[in-house]
Amino acid sequence: xxxxxxxIAAILLTAAMTISATACGGGGNSKNADAGDRTVIYxxxxxxxxxxxxxxxxxxxxxxxxxxMKDGVYVQMTENSGAISGLDSALRSNYxxxxxxxxxxxxxxxxxxxxxxxxxxxxxxxxEVKTAMNWDAIPENLIxxxxxxxxxxxxxxxxxxxxxxxxxxxxxxxxxVLFYNKAIxxxxxxxxxxxxxxxxxxxxxxxxxxxxxxxxxxYKEAPFADAISGKNEAGEFVYKVFNxxxxxxxxxxxxxxxxxxRQYGYEYGYMSEWWFNYGFSVxxxxxxxxxxxxxxELTISDKQANYxxxxxxxxxxxxxxxxxxxxxEDKSFLNSNESEKQAxxxxxxxxxxxxxxxxxxxxxxxxxxxxxxxxxxxYGVAPSxxxxxxxxxxxxxxxxxxxxxxxxxxSFKGILGDALGMAMPAQYREYVGGSTYTxxxxxxxxxxxxxYDGAVYTGDLHYEGDTAIVGEAATESEAxxxxxxxxxxxxxxxxxxxxxxxxxxxxxxxILAKGNTQVPNQTTYGLGEYATAEExxxxxxxxxxxxxxxxxxxxxxxxxxxxxxxxxxxTFNSDVREGKMTLTDFIAAKKSVADTxxxxxxxxxxxx
Numbered sequence: 001x002x003x004x005x006x007x008i009a010a011i012l013l014t015a016a017m018t019i020s021a022t023a024c025g026g027g028g029n030s031k032n033a034d035a036g037d038r039t040v041i042y043x044x045x046x047x048x049x050x051x052x053x054x055x056x057x058x059x060x061x062x063x064x065x066x067x068x069m070k071d072g073v074y075v076q077m078t079e080n081s082g083a084i085s086g087l088d089s090a091l092r093s094n095y096x097x098x099x100x101x102x103x104x105x106x107x108x109x110x111x112x113x114x115x116x117x118x119x120x121x122x123x124x125x126x127x128e129v130k131t132a133m134n135w136d137a138i139p140e141n142l143i144x145x146x147x148x149x150x151x152x153x154x155x156x157x158x159x160x161x162x163x164x165x166x167x168x169x170x171x172x173x174x175x176x177v178l179f180y181n182k183a184i185x186x187x188x189x190x191x192x193x194x195x196x197x198x199x200x201x202x203x204x205x206x207x208x209x210x211x212x213x214x215x216x217x218x219y220k221e222a223p224f225a226d227a228i229s230g231k232n233e234a235g236e237f238v239y240k241v242f243n244x245x246x247x248x249x250x251x252x253x254x255x256x257x258x259x260x261x262r263q264y265g266y267e268y269g270y271m272s273e274w275w276f277n278y279g280f281s282v283x284x285x286x287x288x289x290x291x292x293x294x295x296x297e298l299t300i301s302d303k304q305a306n307y308x309x310x311x312x313x314x315x316x317x318x319x320x321x322x323x324x325x326x327x328x329e330d331k332s333f334l335n336s337n338e339s340e341k342q343a344x345x346x347x348x349x350x351x352x353x354x355x356x357x358x359x360x361x362x363x364x365x366x367x368x369x370x371x372x373x374x375x376x377x378x379y380g381v382a383p384s385x386x387x388x389x390x391x392x393x394x395x396x397x398x399x400x401x402x403x404x405x406x407x408x409x410x411s412f413k414g415i416l417g418d419a420l421g422m423a424m425p426a427q428y429r430e431y432v433g434g435s436t437y438t439x440x441x442x443x444x445x446x447x448x449x450x451x452y453d454g455a456v457y458t459g460d461l462h463y464e465g466d467t468a469i470v471g472e473a474a475t476e477s478e479a480x481x482x483x484x485x486x487x488x489x490x491x492x493x494x495x496x497x498x499x500x501x502x503x504x505x506x507x508x509x510x511i512l513a514k515g516n517t518q519v520p521n522q523t524t525y526g527l528g529e530y531a532t533a534e535e536x537x538x539x540x541x542x543x544x545x546x547x548x549x550x551x552x553x554x555x556x557x558x559x560x561x562x563x564x565x566x567x568x569x570x571t572f573n574s575d576v577r578e579g580k581m582t583l584t585d586f587i588a589a590k591k592s593v594a595d596t597x598x599x600x601x602x603x604x605x606x607x608x
Contacts, residue, residue, distance in 0.1 A: 034064070035074035039495045044097040047480070048079035051410055052515030059511040063502055071498040075099075091117045093487050098496040100483045101171065104145050104553060107483065108603065109560040111150045111167065112158055118150065119484040120165040124497045133169075133505040137524045139549050142170045144607060145557075146481040152602070161606040168481025169504035172518035174407045175477035175551040176274060176425060177544050179393065183419040184400035185242055188264050189230025190216075192421070194540055196245040212448060212459035214431075215248030215424060216256045217241050219459075220449030233259040234444045244540050247427035247473055250278070250360050251435035253401075255445040257364070257381035260400060271393065272403035273386040274476060275361040276554055277425040281471035282306045282351045284328030285555050286358065287564075287598065289608075291316070291329055292336055296558075296601065298568075298594040299328060300358040301587040304335045305350035310467045313347050315340075318607075325351065325472050327607065349464050351428060351471060359583055362576060370579030384578040405478070406544045407517045413537050422540045424547065428471030430462035477551030480518075516541075519548040558605060564597030 032040060048056050060077045068074055078097070083106065091114055102110075110117055125135070146168040148160035185192055195203045197213050204211055209224035218238040222229070227239045233255070248256070257269025279285050283306030288299040306328075309320040316333040320326060326334070326348070334341040334348070341348075352360075359373055365385075366378025383392070383399075393402040394415040403425050404412075412420050436443050437452055446452060448459035462469045482500040484493055502508050509520035513530050516537045520526050526545030556562055568590035575581040581589075 032074065032076055038068065038072050038074040039492055041073055041075050041098045041492060041496055041499050042096055043075050043077045043099040043101075043499065044080065044084055045077055045101045046080045046084050046103070047082060047101075049081055049517075052512070052517050053079065055512050055515040058514070059503065059508055062507070062511060063499060067502050067507070068499070071495070071502075073495045073498050075499055088113055091485055091487060094489045095485045095487055096489055097485060098488055098490065098492050099500050100485050101480050102168070102483055104479045104481060105557040107146075107167065107481065108148060108158075108160070111148055112560060112602075114487075115150050116486050118167045119486050119493055120167065121169065121484065121497065122166045124494075124501075125166070129497075129501055133501050134522055134524070138170060138504075138521045139523060139551075141550065141552055142173055142479060142521055142548070145479060145553050146170055148603075156602060158603045159606060160603055161608055163606055168483045169500050170521045171480040171482050171504055172509060172512060172521050173477040173479040173548045173551060174405050174518050175544055175547040176276065176403055176475040177406050177547060178423040178425045179402045179404055179408070179412060180242075180244070180421040180423055181393070181396060181400040181416065181419050182421045183396065183416075184260075184266075185421075188240075188260065189228060190240045190242050191227050192242050192244065193224075194244050194542075196542070196546075200246075211241070211243070213246055213461055214241070214252065214459060215243055215246045215426075216252040216445075217243075217459055218445055218447045220447050223448075231263075232445070232447070233263055234439070236447065236450075238447050242423075244421055244423035244543060245546075247424035247429070249429035249431070249435060250426055252445065253426040254364060254379050254381055255436065255443065257401065258379065258443075261381060266397075266399060268381060268383050268392070268399040270364060270382045270401040271386055271389045271399050272361075272364075272382065272425075273389065274403060274554070275358060276476035276552075277403070277427065277474065278357040278361045279354060280474035280476075280550075280552060281325070281426075281428040282354070282357050283325050283331055284354060285552075285558075285608075286354070287555050287558060288328035288332065288354070289604070291333055295595075296598040296604075298591050298598070299354045300583075301355060301591050302332075303353045303355045305331070305353055307331050307334065307348040308351055308467070308469065308471070309347070310349055310464050311347050313344060315344070322467055323470070328354070349467075349469060355583075357428075362583060365577050366579040371582055372579065373583040378579055385574075403475075406519060409537050409541075409544075410516050420538050422538055422543045424473060424543055425475055427473050430469040432460045432462050433457050472550055473547065474550040474552060475547050476554040477548060478557075479521075519544050521548075523549055552608070558608070559601040559603050561601075564594060564601055567593045567597060 045056055060075050064074055087110055144161050147164040147166050149164045152158050182192060200211055200213055211223050218232050218240050222239050229237050229239050232238045260266045260269035286300050287296050290297050307326045309322055309324050311322050313320050315326055315330040318330055363372040363379045364382040366372040368378055368380040370378055372378045389402060392398040435446060437446055446457045448457055450457055482503055484496045506522055506525055509522050513520045520530055531542035531545050576586045
């Protein structure tokens with residue numbers, strides 16, 4: 001939930017269009033002498049900041065000197081430091097650029113205005129092209145965000161998402177990650193490790209370790225050799241371990257953040273402007289499709305359970321694999337059709353509702369002296385406003401944990417140096433026996449190996465059958481797409497696709513990833529060579545690549561405008577987050593306002 005158009009703009013040199021000559025010949029209609037007999041393709045690249053300019057120049061140069069020779073294509077790039085202005089009129093006829101790079105929150109309004117502004121690319125996706133692009137390694141949800149029909153249906157609704165026309169090839173993504181200050185964690189006696197959950201068993205076996213699948217945990221006995229012990233918030237000597245490759249659950253996050261305050265004097269332990277990882281983890285965003293009425297609605301008032309698939313199932317016509325969380329639309333279908341839900345008894349597991357998720361997130365920033373909702377006090381471990389979040393985090397003396405965009409990595413690295421770490425935002429995860437206990441009215445994290453109520457706390461994940469009760473490790477992300485404008489002067493569609501598909505393929509993505517501002521769209525490369533390359537800015541770029549697999553669009557990217565958000569977001573981001581208005585009172589005052597605004601949005605996103 002956010003109240004601004006574009007976060008990327010915060011770190012750009014300028015948001016104005018800048019046309020500059022490049023090593024590839026610059027923009028314009030004149031044919032470059034280096035092209036020879038090849039077809040010249042003009043490429044308008046947006047958001048080419050100083051930080052990534054060299055990578056873009058190398059990418060175009062590499063294509064022209066390599067694959068472009070085979071394709072008979074020569075590319076001339078015009079770089080723009082920000083968004084490209086005037087496209088609503090420029091795309092109507094004789095547009096000079098053959099390939100156009102746009103952000104995922106920019107193109108829908110253009111697609112609706114022009115009808116035929118963009119070439120549908122599905123017919124160009126031959127088996128040969130897919131193989132060259134390593135298409136199957138690109139996350140489906142990243143592809144689907146660039147799918148949209150540019151002609152409305154009989155109900156004057158534009159369909160987008162699954163099964164609609166592909167309007168662009170995805171060009172990397174910029175997911176939200178959890179940045180942390182390594183120096184602060186070490187000062188607090190926390191052992192930092194980096195072991196992905198899938199590798200934990202083999203790591204323990206090879207190293208004689210006894211680590212459990214937690215993002216943050218406290219152990220009674222040393223879980224690995226040379227672990228350092230220290231006092232926890234309850235005054236016990238324990239081994240505190242932070243694993244940057246596994247998400248903390250909700251309880252672990254609030255407890256470690258609170259310990260930063262109570263034990264070590266930091267004003268806050270955690271900051272985030274966005275709640276997406278909370279909502280996505282259990283089922284959805286703050287907006288969801290209500291199949292009963294055939295409309296989108298604000299969902300944060302929904303107190304009905306979300307669901308996790310315990311086995312492979314089909315719900316409302318959609319197939320789910322074991323361990324997947326049902327989309328909001330499909331869980332709503334079950335909650336409205338009791339017989340359908342009963343038929344899945346033992347095959348689904350109830351998760352927190354959208355209301356539960358937003359309340360948990362909001363309590364982080366509401367002071368302990370105020371109510372987040374009636375009878376529910378805030379945790380007070382985060383500031384209620386995140387206006388100065390970057391300064392708070394990079395100061396190294398205020399707050400050690402911050403959810404922010406991957407694109408900030410280089411900027412933060414320049415300030416914090418080797419103290420900068422990257423990890424996973426909080427995720428819904430259940431453990432046998434729960435995660436916390438209360439003593440004297442104060443909540444504490446359970447210590448693995450300690451006895452509570454006559455039972456030793458093992459720290460094991462809660463399983464139902466052979467399915468772990470774990471929500472999605474999903475955050476919001478921004479992404480760029482490579483579009484082929486339909487109304488170009490030369491209409492060199494085939495040649496434009498050759499270049500655009502190469503950029504979105506393994507070689508192009510590997511070059512652009514050098515800018516360290518985006519995760520490559522290729523999952524195998526992102527989790528492999530990219531994540532482990534020595535030139536990466538910080539060691540755990542793996543976290544960003546992992547999160548990019550399930551990252552999704554946020555509420556501000558669903559439709560063509562933010563008008564449905566503007567009437568209520570300011571109240572939420574001020575009064576509600578500050579504890580001046582309870583969540584229930586906010587819902588009573590603003591849900592109908594949001595729902596009315598949603599009626600004016602004429603896009604239906606299939607699968608979201």
